[in-house]
Structures are given as C-alpha cells and as structure tokens.
Amino acid sequence: MNDTARPATRPQRSLFSAISRITDLFAYPLRTSHYVELVNPLWTTHLLQARVMKVWDETKDSRTITLKPGLNWRGHRAGQHVRVGIPVGGMHYTRTYTISSEPERSDGCFTITVKVVEGGRISRHIVRNLKPGDYLPIGLPQGDFYLPDAQPVKPLFITAGSGITPAMCMVRSLIAQERLPDTVHIHYAPHEFDLIFGKEIGELARAHPRYGFQPVFTRALGEEQREKRHFSEAQLNQLCPDWRERECYACGPQGLLTAIEALWDGAGLSRRLHVERFRATVAEVPADAVGGVVAFAKSGVKAEGDRATSLLRVAEDAGLNPAHGCRMGICHACDTTLLSGCVRDMRTGQVINEAGSLVQPCICAAAGDCELDL
Ligand code: FES
Structure with missing residues (x-):
C-alpha cells in the first residue's frame, strides 16, 4: 500500500463495504476484514487502526507521533481529540490525545503530541518506546472544543x-x-x-x-x-x-x-x-471518607481501593483490563453495574449505594467495600 495515500473517500468506503458484505458470506464465522488485517492492518473495517509513521521529540519529555489512519478514518476539526489504544506489558490501555496537526494536512496522516505525565506509565511508554511501524487501535475524532466554521472573532x-x-x-x-x-x-x-x-x-x-x-x-x-x-x-x-x-x-x-x-x-x-480539560474536575475528598475492598465479580479478583483512587485504576493495578476511554467521566465506555456496597462519584461527592446502579469506574472511588460487575 502507498503509505502516503489519503484515507478512503465515502464512495470508496461504500464500494468496499458492498464487496465485504458478499465476501463475508465465505469468511464466516469471521469477517473478510479479519483476513484483510493479515495483509494490511490499515485496510480492516472491523477495527480502526493507525500506523506510526514517524516520531519526533519536541522536548525532553514530549514527543509528536505521526499516525497514518486506516480506511474508516474521517477527518477531524481543529481542536478535537482521538482515543488511542496502547498495548503495554500484555495489557491494553486507552488514552485520549488532542490531534495536534491541522485538518488541512495533505498526506492523510495526523499527529498527536504526548507529554510524559508524572507517574503516567502509558504516556511514558508512548514517549519512550513507540516506534515507526507500530500499529495502534484508534477511535474517531471527538470533542466539542474546536474552531467555529465562521471566522473566530479575534x-x-x-x-x-x-x-x-x-x-x-x-x-x-x-x-x-x-x-x-x-x-x-x-x-x-x-x-x-x-x-x-x-x-x-x-x-x-x-x-x-x-x-x-x-x-x-x-x-x-x-x-x-x-x-x-x-x-x-x-x-x-x-x-x-x-x-x-x-x-x-x-x-x-x-x-x-x-x-x-x-x-x-x-x-x-x-x-x-x-x-x-484533560482531567475531570474532582471535588474535595470528605474528611470522613473511607476506601474499602473492591470485588470484581466477573473476574473473581479483589483489591484494596482507597478513598481517592478511581475504581478503574484499582482494577488495572490488580491486573484487570476493563473497557475504558476518556478516563474522565465523559464517554461512558467504562460503565458497569454496582452489585453491592458503596462508591463515591469523585466529581460531585455523591455516594452511590443502590445495587443495580450504573457507575463509571473512571471517576468513582470506593466508599467502603463494594462489588462491581467486572
Ligand atoms: S472512561 Fe470515559 S466515562 Fe469512564
């Protein structure tokens, strides 16, 4: 494949999906896209991936990564962000990064610029270890922090x-x-x-x-x-x-x-x-707040969760790999059910203790012992 080609246009995508619908009949129980992935991960349609084309050190702790997205990519608006999947040590993590290149770029690539966050294992991995030729799963551009179509007023x-x-x-x-x-x-x-x-x-x-x-x-x-x-x-x-x-x-x-x-x-x-914002605004932790034992029911894992650490982080530190996206309470990719016990929404301080409630582990902390459907 010509790596400088632009992502497929809408008519091209329609043609690909029409052909795939037919060839999928022969690829069952998988899909044609799974076999295409073996030839070129950027041609898949069941998963959007990007190839690392170039890395560039901006400062001693920040790096710009040029990514070539797959066929299903659509252009971004200046200011939007994208979810990027990062495999580290056999685990799969997701982080959200602002797209730093302009939508008008003509080579079909886009860039993200990542700075090492203090204590941030994923940002450190991206800045230190990511290299050209690596493939990463990505999402589509999102976010409402972008320039208006009309000329912005000064x-x-x-x-x-x-x-x-x-x-x-x-x-x-x-x-x-x-x-x-x-x-x-x-x-x-x-x-x-x-x-x-x-x-x-x-x-x-x-x-x-x-x-x-x-x-x-x-x-x-x-x-x-x-x-x-x-x-x-x-x-x-x-x-x-x-x-x-x-x-x-x-x-x-x-x-x-x-x-x-x-x-x-x-x-x-x-x-x-x-x-x-890159992080959710959190309320002050009440002086009498306590953590507790967090039980992850599906995985059969239990871990200690303190009053100020997100349940998502508790799960990851315990070796689990729950679905997640923004890590700041926006995307709902991490939603799960509270089976028993009590958690606290760190943004509002609201305590949730009704079994069956939907909770967001990325912005909730243990408020005593609790059990999640994870
Ligand atoms: S990861 Fe987005 S809401 Fe939890």
Whole structure:
C-alpha cells in the first residue's frame, strides 16, 4: 500500500463495504476484514487502526507521533481529540490525545503530541518506546472544543504545558486556510526548553505578524516557582489588554482553568470562554471518607481501593483490563453495574449505594467495600 495515500473517500468506503458484505458470506464465522488485517492492518473495517509513521521529540519529555489512519478514518476539526489504544506489558490501555496537526494536512496522516505525565506509565511508554511501524487501535475524532466554521472573532488562546496542542492545531488550521485573524496566544511553561513546538512557534510568529505569541516562563533556571509569573488578571491586562473583546480558548491544568473561569465569570463573559480539560474536575475528598475492598465479580479478583483512587485504576493495578476511554467521566465506555456496597462519584461527592446502579469506574472511588460487575 502507498503509505502516503489519503484515507478512503465515502464512495470508496461504500464500494468496499458492498464487496465485504458478499465476501463475508465465505469468511464466516469471521469477517473478510479479519483476513484483510493479515495483509494490511490499515485496510480492516472491523477495527480502526493507525500506523506510526514517524516520531519526533519536541522536548525532553514530549514527543509528536505521526499516525497514518486506516480506511474508516474521517477527518477531524481543529481542536478535537482521538482515543488511542496502547498495548503495554500484555495489557491494553486507552488514552485520549488532542490531534495536534491541522485538518488541512495533505498526506492523510495526523499527529498527536504526548507529554510524559508524572507517574503516567502509558504516556511514558508512548514517549519512550513507540516506534515507526507500530500499529495502534484508534477511535474517531471527538470533542466539542474546536474552531467555529465562521471566522473566530479575534481569538485569545491561553494554554499551559501540553494544553498547547489544541491551540497549535487551531493556529495551524487558520494559517492553512489563510484566514488567521488578529490572534493572541499566551502560553505558560516552566522554562524555555520546556516549550512544546518552540521552534515552529518562533517561525510562525515571524512569518505571521497577526499571531501574537506571548510565552510566560514560570521559573528561571535553578529557581523555585515564582507566584507572580502565574496567571492573574493584572498579568492578562498587561499581555492582552483587549481580552474582554476576544473569544478565549483555554487548555491546561486545573488550577489555570479555574482561575480563567472565575475571571471570565466575574466579567460576565462566560459565553466567550471555551475550555478543554484533560482531567475531570474532582471535588474535595470528605474528611470522613473511607476506601474499602473492591470485588470484581466477573473476574473473581479483589483489591484494596482507597478513598481517592478511581475504581478503574484499582482494577488495572490488580491486573484487570476493563473497557475504558476518556478516563474522565465523559464517554461512558467504562460503565458497569454496582452489585453491592458503596462508591463515591469523585466529581460531585455523591455516594452511590443502590445495587443495580450504573457507575463509571473512571471517576468513582470506593466508599467502603463494594462489588462491581467486572
Ligand atoms: S472512561 Fe470515559 S466515562 Fe469512564
């Protein structure tokens, strides 16, 4: 197969599926797609896969991976994310990453840019071990954090760390469409050498005077964090005096997003603020909350779950591999039934103790002993 070819067009996909319907009769009990997978995993239709074409180190702990998706892929909108399956140590994990390349890219590939999360075994595996030629199962692009079809009104991007990826995708897309408006992009990183896409951003800013990139480095070498360099209204007024007139897209750690939401809310501008989170917002753990023994009924496994660790993580640490997707309570891929006992939704603090209730293990923790249908 020509690896630079674009994914199949809609008429091509219709033709493939019409042919498959006939050949499936001869492939029973499997499907034609299972045999096609042996020839080229990108041609399968029962599973969407992508081939790693290239890896590129952005910083010492972040890497851009170029992926060539299979036939069933459909284009993304700038700012959307995709689910990626990662096999590690015989287990299958799923993580969600923002697509960092622009939809206008002409080679049929897309990129994700992954930063190692502290204590994150999957992100570490992707950044350290993934190599060209590997195949990964992927989902279709999802998410409602994307640019409007209409020309955005003077966008303001506020990002930090790997939160720069959706903003970068949007900026690249606007440039590719030759409709980049007056844009301000404030980005927080600890040091200059931690700046993801640093070289490219410098080139973009020089080539496109409308792209006003304002990096804020929160630490100097050998120095502890300085509070004054973090996001504040005074700093925003200085870096972007007309922020009230702009459409703001923000992505970064919880603390930054909370501060931005409070400021926009106070200014009565919430409708002009679009926020993308990488993690669910969790409520404070009640002082009297306790964990318990989590029994996974189908697997016959029991494990200790503390009051602040998600049941999904408890299951994975116990060697199980439950279905999951976003890991932040959005996709419902992890839904299961509470058979007995008590769990707590970590976002709201709500205690769920009715047997038969549907629970989301990715954002629920044990609240005493409990049993799940997993
Ligand atoms: S993994 Fe998406 S809701 Fe739990």
